[in-house]
Amino acid sequence: MKPAPFEYVRPASLAEACELLAANGDARLIAGGQTLVPMLAMRLARPSMLIDIARLEELRGIRAEDGAIVVGAVTRQAVAERDPLVAREVPLLAKALPWVGHPPTRARGTVGGSIANADPSAEIALVAATLGAEVVVRTGADTETISATEFFIGPMITQVPPDGCVTAVRFPRRPAGRVGTGFGEISVRRSDFALVSAAAQVVLEADGRCAECFVAVGGAADIPLRLEGASALAGTRLADSDIAEAIADDIAGLDTMSDLHASGAYRRRVARTLAMRAVAEAREEASRVH
């Protein structure tokens, strides 16, 4: 459990970090290191250089910008968990963060790191996909913004090129009006990796009809997936039967993973149940807002 030797550098700016990354083919970025360090310890990763971006001020912090709450990539999960702006403006993220790893991993782990790592069961990635957040990626001197619904390609695979760096995640601000959120996951023990998870955000009209409903599932397939059929819920009263009907095709079409912990059939069943519960929780929460 000892990593192979590597060179350690701590660049003074994002620009310098990107130059180092481009100039060293097998270099890796490190921020919180809560996934990378175990991979180094088990020698599943053997980079020649670690580029430490954890202290870059330009990648840190949480701020409101137009319609988004911008979370700097190296913002620690524990910081986001306690942030009043996140609690008020991105309630779904606030609800999901306590489910991410354990207190000690959240103390070091970063929001951008979780997104870049693209674990299929990661809660932050699920929230980003649910809300249609945007991931800001810098490659060399270029910056591009990628929708979280397109950012994830497969397990641990994203659109970020080898010399790219996730610099921020832009979560849409809570819409005006009656908003509710729901989140749930099933794991072997609390704080373990989710076998399946689901997240939802609902906006209700004054008369209680659904104005907007987003719901996504994580851990079931190889990336967090938004259930697009939920758009048909607009105008309904979000009765359990409405929800079941709206998501049926998406659930049936899930390309679920099978592994030692859970079969694909189990994941599909749990994905349906958790998605329904998440929407119902969001509905109940929104209905209490007047």
Next chain:
Amino acid sequence: MKVDLNINGVERTVDVEPRTSLLDCLRGELALTGTRAGCEHGVCGACTILLDGEPVRSCLMFAVQADGYEITTIEGIAPAPGELSVVQDAFVEKHGMQCGYCTSGMVLAAHALLMRNANPTDEEIRDAISANLCRCTGYGQIVEAIRLAADNLAQSNVFPAERVR
């Protein structure tokens, strides 16, 4: 690679390879062996330390990353040599240990909790130690010990910021 570390309020300079974990640095370079080496890949929590008051796994960071933080190890939490912190005392009182291997990590996780939350529920206590494995499975007494520590702190007449010590 030289790095300056602030450990238990003392500045120390070590010269380590970049791949040296903070855990190995504490134990091997500084002889602070109260921090336990368990799985060495972030699963067991035996190596938990406090970094600016937050519980952190010292096997999941490198010593060269640890400059500029206040590092607290199990050796640094008692108020004076020969004394015990309120949390340590409660672990003794409730027999919150069996073999003792997980104890340093458990005690530090409890300290981090009580510094932030003076009156935790049992669920919050369990959540706070959820990252720490006890293979003797003595979790019941550990939860009781942290509960007792919280109760003792609540009745303490020491200034709040100093109470956990």
